[in-house]
Amino acid sequence: MNRSGGLLGAIFRLLSRIDLILFMGLIILLSLGGLTLYSASGADYVSGENMFIITHHVIHLGLSAAIMLFAAQLPSNLLSRISVWIYLIGVILLILVIIQGTMGKGAQRWLELGSFRFQPAEIMKLAVPMMVASYFSHKTLPPRFVDILVAAILVAVPMALIIKQPDLGTALLIGSAGFFVIYFAGIPWKWLIGMLISMVIAVPLVYQFGMHAYQRQRIDTLLDPSLDRLGSGYHIYQSTIAIGSGGVYGKGWLNGDQSRLDFLPERHTDFIFAVFGEEFGLFGNLVLLTIYFLIIWRALILATKGQDTFSRLLGGSLSLTFFVYLFVNTGMVSGILPVVGVPLPLVSYGGTSMVTLMAAFGLLMGLQKRKKGYASM
């Protein structure tokens, strides 16, 4: 190929880092997501304010694509080296958020730098698995108990800070991202089973003592949404109606009564899966979940092709974190998991999460063995 440089060559080299199979999956998913968001925003019949959701979504897509392309170029040794710094800056920002939050009121997740607002927790979604993967990459695997303990602390610190905000959804995602690195590093099965058993014991204790009243209520109404049909059970009640009334083939695009008549709350963000289920039915749901599964499967394959331990660990973790997004969101909206603020990945409206997710996919693509570069090494 044209290795002498030039603009075309540069673009080709940039694009060569993109995995076509994964990219196709993402394109299909984003298209379906765009259609659903268009319906959920009501942009076709409520012009003006709701149109802004669509325009912003398009901006988010462009931004995310650029960031994915950029992330795909980063070599693994660089990433591994800067992991610790990104991690430390993230922790400091989280502490700043807490300090800022004690002066403000209620939940504080945003950090305001002039007119720019962002959630430091979002950085940690990438920084924590990078940090843990980087830590394990210098150790022999499977890890010793001490290494696992250190890794667990590295995960627990930012998690604790985020729970404190409080943002259970993000804490859960970061916790699982860290955990997946430990899992792929080779934590012995018996320990895992031991952890599972202790969790089963811990859950009622956490429920009783470690939760805010509103979190406890969410779990109560999950177990019986009819408990509080107009209050905290309202979300689940309306979303199950939306999905259930969609039937096998759905009510058709732009025809979801539940969402269009405003019965479904948060319908373009966390509850967009209900809009999809209502309008496209079980058939559409199966198609959507299959696409998700193929994306995750391809991401795992890419991870196994990672050029070094760091790449593989990070890649595996990012793939499974993407799955956690999917499972927690669909489980919540369909009523088998409690209401935790986790968006449907790449479909829900929201710039921050889309940028993070696309950056993760970019990293994943960049971490596989570089065909030409590796051969020359």
Next chain:
Amino acid sequence: MSYKQTVKNEREELKLFRSRSLVAGLLVFLALLLVVVRLIFLQINNYEHYTKLSQENYQKRIPIPPVRGQIYDRNGLLLADNHIEYVLEATKDKVPDLEDELRRLNKLIPMGPQAIKKFKQKLRVNSRFVPVVLRPSLTEAEIAIFSVHRSRFPGFKINVRMERTYPLGETAGHLIGYVGRIDKRDLKRLGKDGKKEYKGSTHIGKSGIEKFYETRLHGKSGYKIVEVDAHGKPQRVFESKPPIAGEDLFLSIDLKLQLRAEELLEERDSNGAIVALDPRNGEVLAMASVPMFNPNLFVNGISYKNYNALRNNPNRPLYNRALQGSYPPGSTIKPMVALAGLDEGIVTPSRSVFARGFFQIPGVRHRYRCWKWKRGGHGYVSLQRGIFQSCDVYFYDLAYRMGIKRFSNSLKRFGFGSRTGIDLPHEKSGIMPSATWKKKRFGQNWYPGDTVNIGIGQGYWTVTPLQLAHAVGTIAMKGMRMRPHVLRGVRASRNLPEKLISAQQLPSIEVKHASYWNEIIRAMVHVVHGPGGTARHAGNGAKYKFGGKTGTAQVFSVAQNKTYKASRLAKKLHDHSLFVAFAPANKPVIALAVIVENAGGGSKVAAPLARKLLDSYLLPPQKEEKKAKSSRKNIKKKHKKRRKKSKKHSKKHSKKHSKHIEKKQG
């Protein structure tokens, strides 16, 4: 670390990673399968359940109340109307700062502290989602002012409602009755199906014609099924069924006669009642009860103060004397008693009784006095004289000889002691006493003296003015009895012709000789036209012949050897003045009963009053205009006066209203 070791580790690590990835991939698959199972459960197994819930979410059935039928008199004059009213109302849930908004609103449309206080009270009592009226009957200017500033008053809005009005106010108020807000008792009475029909309706007939013909007047409610969003805002209509307006009722009442009757009673400044019917078909031409009340007060809930004033009024204006008043009939029933005597063979037209001013039961010292006892009585009294001179002794004797059993049975044929079955609620039956009745009522035996008393319409015997008029009508028609009724015709809508309601015949009174009727009628005509008739001055100069009978009902028993002297007694113990009549005597078209409470003798008060009433009904209006000043023009004047008195509403409103009605029915 040697190179070999690292390589070995690398391989081991890759193996480990691959196996872990495979396990992870399988777990992902299983987890997503779990979601799919849940989705199948929701979208296939419970599809119908959730579809129903979804529909319940967005489909709302909104009832559309029908327009209530109007009420007219027999000539098409309006008695009960619906008019469009604009009201300013607020929903507590939607008002962010009530105090502030009220203060600002009061600057635009001054309402007075009392209205605001009342409004706040109602707001407190009602649900926070129910609109409460702050100001009824908005004027056009007020509507304009509010519309301009509407955005400054979230939660407040102008609403349109149909309000029942009685343009004549008090006139025939007892008869027409009134509607009021549906209350718990009404709901209970309506039952399950009825409640459905009244969803969306706010008012229901509470008394009079409004109550009796509630089903006809109310109509059938319609509905529309609309799509609403989560905030209850209607988006579009799926399905609708228009309501069917209530029927318009045409009463047999002749408004002109009704107004005249009320006027005559009011002029007397006494309580009383007048019932006039057409004996040929039982149509009630007038039914007046004085004092009256204004039914408009009840339409939107009468105030505590007004209600107490009506309830505590000793003259009991709410009570329909014509239908519910139980009066001793006094001498007015002498013609009926005489007929009974003839039919039972107790008396004959030719046989006379010697009356010396009192009657004594053989072997008893008590003297049953005649009204003429002071002047030594009537002397020899025939049946004719017994009636036209109203000789008590003649009837004491008749009743005594007839005995209570035959007396009671015979007079029951006129309908005494039982309801006439008129199409009005709360009719009283009066009392036609009998031995068994007394035993049941008082646990006492019947004494011959009781019979003597009821012979002249005193004692236990009570009648309603309606019964009395009906009985007189029966005499006028020589035994033919028609059920009294007020509803004459109905029409389903403006464009349709009025459909007449057929009259209902009651069992006639058959007597042994038809000539008995003529005998009685002759005596009654003599009462007003013949020499010595007790009401001869009431018949003076009449251009038609009519029959009548005076009556003076004792409210207070005068002791033996004492004289009744009105001046010595409290007004409420004064005698009732009664008169019954039918006209014209040879071809009757009207029968009436007049009762003026505590006004004295029947010949002095009730009889001339009845004559005036008959004049206004029977004489052509042109001639009468000069004399009695009760022409059509006058009605209109009164119409106007009452309208003003009862409700002030602008001409524009009524114009708009009639347009609206036409639209609804067209």
